[in-house]
Amino acid sequence: MKLIKRHVEKPDYKGLKDRELVKYFRKNGDESAFNELMNRHQQKIYSYIYSMVMNPEIANDLFQTTFTKVITKMDDTYNEQGKWIAWVMRIAHNATIDYLRKQKRFIDVSGWSDEDSSxxxxxxxxxxxxxxxxxxxxxxxxxxxxxxxxxxxxxxxxxxxxxxxxxxxxxxxxxxxxxxxxxxxxxxxxxxxxxxxxxxxxxxxxxxxxxxx
CATH class of the missing domain: 1.10.10.10 (Winged helix-like DNA-binding domain superfamily/Winged helix DNA-binding domain)
Structure with missing residues (x-):
């Protein structure tokens, strides 16, 4: 008896919304869905990191760190009710600030605090x-x-x-x-x-x- 292989038609990733791409990746480990998410947003994320550190090599390292964390945390900490890009930007922001703090250059000269009566x-x-x-x-x-x-x-x-x-x-x-x-x-x-x-x-x-x- 011959097994009949079913042809599974892949979706049009470019036509899907972010949340739909996220579901494909989380449910099936669909790398094409994740690649579409990256292609869609990587310039925005990298540009933000670079604008903060003003060094291409460091920006690239932090960008790679960001997406390593994104991949490992997609199943655990991402809440599908929120915007995926906002969640990723938060990870990128935290990675960048952590780096700047380690460089001992993180100084808020504004003197602003939540407790300030002003x-x-x-x-x-x-x-x-x-x-x-x-x-x-x-x-x-x-x-x-x-x-x-x-x-x-x-x-x-x-x-x-x-x-x-x-x-x-x-x-x-x-x-x-x-x-x-x-x-x-x-x-x-x-x-x-x-x-x-x-x-x-x-x-x-x-x-x-x-x-x-």
């Missing part, structure tokens, strides 16, 4: 008011110049600016990803904008002196 001000501040300030800043300056000054920010402030401006995350998601309150995330954004303005003003002064010098 956080009441941010309870009343609209998300959009900070966004408007950020958009005005971008309107005034070139992207390359902006990235140069973002790189000068303390890591915690830099992280919020990148997540908000380049990945368009709402402050609620930024707070969850970085494991702080919304008030703290807003505070870091505010201090980041203040510092960026200062860097731009210093740059303009140097240009003026160079022109008249």
């Amino acid at each position: 956080t009441d001000y941010f309870d009343r501040m609209e998300d959009e008011s900070i966004v408007d300030a950020d958009e005005q800043l971008v309107d005034d300056e070139t992207r390359s110049s902006l990235m140069k000054h973002i790189a000068k920010l303390p890591e915690e402030q830099r992280s919020v600016v990148l997540l908000r401006h380049y990945y368009e995350m709402p402050f609620k998601e930024i707070a969850e990803l970085t494991d702080v309150s919304i008030n703290t995330a807003l505070g870091r954004m505010r201090y980041a904008l203040i510092n960026l303005r200062k860097h731009f003003e210093e740059e303009r002064e140097k240009e003026k002196h160079a022109q008249h010098g």
